[in-house]
Amino acid sequence: MHYKWKTGMWAFVFHRASGLALSLYLLLHINVVSSLYNPAKFDNTMGFLGSPLFRILEIGLLAAVLYHSLNGIRIFLIDFTNSTRKHSQIFWLLAVVGLIIFVAGAYPMLHHAGIL
Amino acid sequence: MNLTFKIYRFNPESGQPPHYQDFTVDVKKGETVLDVLGEIKAHQDGTLVYRRSCRSGICGSCAMQINGLNKLACETQALELQTATVVVDPLPGFKPIRDLAVDLEPFYEKLRSILPYLINPDPPETDKERYQSPEDFAKIEISISCILCASCTSSCPSFWADKSYAGPAALVKAFRYSYDTRDAGLRERLDMLDNKHGLWRCHTIMNCNDACPKKIFPTEGISFLKRKVVENKY
Numbered sequence: 001m002h003y004k005w006k007t008g009m010w011a012f013v014f015h016r017a018s019g020l021a022l023s024l025y026l027l028l029h030i031n032v033v034s035s036l037y038n039p040a041k042f043d044n045t046m047g048f049l050g051s052p053l054f055r056i057l058e059i060g061l062l063a064a065v066l067y068h069s070l071n072g073i074r075i076f077l078i079d080f081t082n083s084t085r086k087h088s089q090i091f092w093l094l095a096v097v098g099l100i101i102f103v104a105g106a107y108p109m110l111h112h113a114g115i116l
Numbered sequence: 117m118n119l120t121f122k123i124y125r126f127n128p129e130s131g132q133p134p135h136y137q138d139f140t141v142d143v144k145k146g147e148t149v150l151d152v153l154g155e156i157k158a159h160q161d162g163t164l165v166y167r168r169s170c171r172s173g174i175c176g177s178c179a180m181q182i183n184g185l186n187k188l189a190c191e192t193q194a195l196e197l198q199t200a201t202v203v204v205d206p207l208p209g210f211k212p213i214r215d216l217a218v219d220l221e222p223f224y225e226k227l228r229s230i231l232p233y234l235i236n237p238d239p240p241e242t243d244k245e246r247y248q249s250p251e252d253f254a255k256i257e258i259s260i261s262c263i264l265c266a267s268c269t270s271s272c273p274s275f276w277a278d279k280s281y282a283g284p285a286a287l288v289k290a291f292r293y294s295y296d297t298r299d300a301g302l303r304e305r306l307d308m309l310d311n312k313h314g315l316w317r318c319h320t321i322m323n324c325n326d327a328c329p330k331k332i333f334p335t336e337g338i339s340f341l342k343r344k345v346v347e348n349k350y
Contacts, residue, residue, distance in 0.1 A: 003208065087320065
């Protein structure tokens with residue numbers, strides 16, 4: 001089965017992918033938090049998470065959270081307000097909003113990590 | 117202008133797997149893909165199988181995938197596609213029977229499941245027809261123009277993944293009756309609509325809206341129904 005990919009399809013696929021990524025993150029997060037009961041293990045984990053790789057992944061987390069929540073708003077608007085026909089415009093409008101928040105969030109994160 | 121038509125061929129009796137066959141046709145301005153298929157069938161290969169009836173966008177028989185999008189072959193002018201090669205596939209998501217003809221029985225089955233007719237146990241107030249104001253008619257007018265070509269349901273990835281999903285065409289019909297002021301059948305349709313193979317399987321991918329040759333915008337009808345179901349529940 002194949003079909004030409006348009007905004008709606010991309011929006012759906014990214015929503016699924018970011019949703020799965022966030023679920024995976026949640027499991028990792030619970031695992032990290034569970035090390036709170038052991039100070040030595042906690043320091044060890046925190047040191048590991050302070051590596052540049054995890055700084056980059058953290059920015060990826062920001063992107064996933066932003067995309068999933070903003071597209072969630074888009075789906076709500078499509079389903080429960082009379083804006084179904086404007087789904088594509090809403091997508092691009094929220095993409096701009098998302099990009100602004102992303103840059104505003106990612107810059108201090110990279111700066112803090114000493115990358116920028 | 118000579119165009120190449122890359123057409124999906126499949127004959128279960130031949131034992132051969134599905135494949136594409138190229139045909140070169142001299143296409144004149146204004147000729148539709150359906151005209152070209154007729155030309156191929158008459159002069160190049162009489163075994164080519166496809167459905168057609170009215171050749172004027174009313175019967176919905178000639179829906180097929182043309183260059184990756186579901187369209188009515190009779191309403192698609194070949195030169196306007198502006199590609200040297202035109203790829204013609206059967207509607208995706210349904211079992212191909214032969215060449216461009218697919219088994220639409222699952223499509224009709226979904227349609228029947230939403231009770232696509234007026235349900236109202238109360239007799240009309242007068243002995244004439246049930247009154248519907250022009251304003252009330254306008255609310256559902258666009259959805260009445262559905263010709264059941266299956267382009268929308270076939271374009272829907274949710275339908276490909278879940279063959280129990282009602283699909284946009286059946287849901288548009290459900291909208292058409294549920295929002296008809298003369299109808300009182302929402303309760304009877306609710307079980308079918310309000311489950312994971314009903315309204316909530318729509319992931320707003322929006323392919324159906326582009327595919328509809330009548331510009332119905334099925335997702336809009338589905339969103340109206342989602343609201344109606346939520347209102348009804350809470």
